Amino acid sequence: MTWEQRSRAAVAGIGFSAVERRTTTPIGRFAAEAAAAAIADCGVDPGLIDGLATYPTAPFAGAPGRSGEDVVDVEFFLHLRRSRIVWFAQADEGMIVASLRDATNALIAGACRYVLVWRAMYAPPGTYGRVTVPEAVGDAQFAAPYGCVSPIQWHALAYRRYLERYRAERASMAALAVSARRNANLNPHAIFADRTLSTTEYLAARMISDPLCLYDCDVPVTACVAAVLTTAERARDLRQAPAYVAAVAQQATARPPAVHYTLQDHIEAGRPVVDELWRQSGLGATDIGAAQLYDGFSPSVYYWLEAAGFCGRGEAHDFVQGGRIALDGALPVNTFGGSLSEGRLHGMGHVAEAVHQVRGTAGERQVRRSSAVLVLDGSPMLRGGGLVLTSEP
Secondary structure: OOHHHOOOEEEEEEEEOOOEOOOOOOHHHHHHHHHHHHHHHHOOOHHHOOEEEEOOOOOOOOOOOOEOOOEOOHHHHHHHOOOOOOEEEEOOOOHHHHHHHHHHHHHHHOOOOEEEEEEEEOOOOOOOOOOOOOOOOHHHHHOHHHOOOOHHHHHHHHHHHHHHHOOOOHHHHHHHHHHHHHHHOOOOOOOOOOOOOOHHHHHHOOEEEOOEEHHHEOOOOEEEEEEEEEEHHHHOOOOOOOEEEEEEEEOOOOOOOOOOOOHHHHHHHHHHHHHHHHHHHOOOHHHOOEEEEOOOEOHHHHHHHHHOOOOOOOOHHHHOOOOOOOOOOOOOEOOOOHHHHOOOOOOHHHHHHHHHHHHOOOHHHOOOOOOEEEEEEOOOOOOOEEEEEEOOO
């Protein structure tokens, strides 16, 4: 987007399905529920939805990819919907921000009028982080024999490097995890809405891949979150106050071949995304009232805080202390509980919360300054991205 095009699109509605840990219900039903809720939220006639966009990648290694059962792709809604679809996009990379970017650009170009965007996640028991390597070939020869076979280990290695490089303590992360859970206790959609977390419990949690403990990992859920996007002009006439898309950007930093991503990837991949968001929106870190930062693994929040300029490099472990990131703090972070406590929705929960904060419908979680909210999705790494939502065009 150019400066002249910013805020010409808006999120007009948000909808949640039920959020469950273990279920035999096909994921397609969750997606249909979330879509209907998003359409009802904005009050548009369902027959006017003429665009579809999603990031439908399988939620775990080895998933069969059956439409409506363990993924919800565009094909699912093309068969389900009775309205005439004239535009759709299905991203393979970039997580859900790629779909929001595609929808925004389609609306600006006039390719469609109302776009339904969704992310559906399916979490059968025993699939989180499960990777089977029957034979180590290619790059896996240099990692699999040592137990480094999944993103869990990759994130653990990068986080260990962060702790050592910046002389940080693992115990510092308790402030982030406990704050996220406290916010989730105010979020009826959170899987841990009714379960508290103390610093003592965090520090006593079992290790998953040292130094990542149980509460450093997002919680797998079966659920869907959907949004309806349209032009800013149309959105102003709908049921809810619009959340204007002031900027949306993806990461496309060049990266040499590597066995897996490292701390350097996280550091170098984050800043270009944020710089582009500031360029498009004309805003900066001091203008942001709340930050919804991807937390598939808790250290990602550190990397994004530093990449966005909320603190200096290597300072995030100190920045999150003392209530600074609480709802009434200087920079509220993951005001809905994040993926750590709401559930693993690949960034769509972060987007939904940003919409609620911007339009003032976050209830007990509502922050004081909410005219501009930042969403950063991904680890950060090559597939990361972000957007800025504002209450005014």
